[in-house]
Amino acid sequence: MLTQTTTRVLEPSDLDAALAVLDREPVANAFVTARVQVAGLDPWRLGGEMWGWYADGMLESLCYAGANLVPICATPRAVRAFADRARRTGRRCSSIVGPAEATAQLWRLLEPSWGPAREVRAQQPLMVADRLPDDVTPDPYVRRVRKDEMETIMPACVAMFTEEVGVSPLSGDGGLLYQARVAELVGSGRSFARLDRDGRVMFKAEIGAATPRACQVQGVWVAPEYRGRGLAAPAMAAVLRYALADVAPVVSLYVNDFNTPARAAYRRVGFEEVGAFMSVLF
Template sequence: MLTTTTVKVLQPGELQDALAVLDRDPVANAFVAARVQVAGLDPWRLGGEMWGWYVGGRLESLCYAGANLVPVCAGPEAVRGFAERARRQGRRCSSIVGPAGATSALWALLEPHWGPAREVRAHQPLMVTSTLPADIPPDPHVRRVRKHEMDLIMPACVAMFTEEVGISPLAGDGGLLYQARVAELVGAGRSFARVEDGKVVFKAEIGAATDRACQIQGVWVAPEHRGKGLSETGMAAVLRYALQDVAPLASLYVNDYNTAARAAYRRVGFEEVGAFMSVLF
């Protein structure tokens, strides 16, 4: 019996079906789930289209197609369907990011048409925890960044982004979109920092957040303060906020070559549960 498969843009009325797919893996799907829970499926509010892979009329997989291209619960056939749609549309995203298996397969199909990438990070361990560390006290000086402190936190955010991604977030539009995102996290009470002598020496944010899981991002220690253990006590503090105020699970993903960060996260209690992959343009 031939089973009909297709890829199409989800309509707002399919929200519950989309959420059911996203709920299969609340940790890996936190970024997309958080956007959908806030914005629904309207492309203008969502910041991109949500593509669906249907088997026999049933929604089985998703792909968020906005500033990032993100496969969700996508097996080999779904990946091929999403790749064909993305190839026909042409590249509109600045990155492809998601679970390593699906993202690798998607990139293999798109690279002949979209390549070369600026950088490929093929293995980024996905780490998760549901508990606070027993032997690392939270840094009492790490606190929420206040709404009037944008001038304080922005230089640290720009430094972190440039160091992590390899380009400045101020390029292109002068940083307007990046500044708006930082302001959004500050306004939501999900930006944290330790400040000494008027300068940020540690910072991190709780980025994507649902009622099931949240994702810690943007972890940064000022270069002159590295090696002092601030990343561990700082992360313990952010983790306390995350687990008490946001969600029962906290996750992050980290470059595999960043052995120091991976070790610090393990000491705070994070365990590797999978891997992401990022293709940067």
């Protein structure tokens, strides 16, 4: 029996307890929940460790430690414990991302040993929608990307990632992991785009994480030459329609607070702010 407080790496036998914690906040935790539901808690399949923080023998908080470090339902005491473990193991992640309050505390504790960060995005509104808008007609030309269109969608995905994150996803391994992830989303029918008459991508977005209770839209991008033409809101309405019909009853996304046009487009489609994320990029 575990007593008082302790932190440890969770094992496959802890799956039910971990899912119960994740289920407390199905929207905010959609990304990690989706991974755990598919891969369980085995680090090789999950792509990282799941740390658990216990109080009086009960699992109360989690932290996913993989390519990203993600605090989950993390209390202030749990965050301190996770920071201690992260300092001991050293930085292995490319970012810290999660609910703003816990992530800010985690970064304050880790910055002296892990800093400086390449960029800190302290407020990224978390937005949700559970119905189609009344006054925005979904763009009929937005559709699922076909498996034979990888060469068409890949340059747009690279452009979006580079613009959003500040580094190319093709660095390091030459883009093999990133290309595999794009192919996975296309193959599962969760990649959407509108093409122009020349077959070039005008708009694209993906449903990056999906659980029975919520899904998360990511990678929203409008080609520079088509920006400012009112394309985004109808295109997002089309993605929302697909998501609600085929994936989950609640659709979420998070966006940089300084991206005023995107936030306005999402609000037009009916997305409402329900919280905030924070990202620390290395």
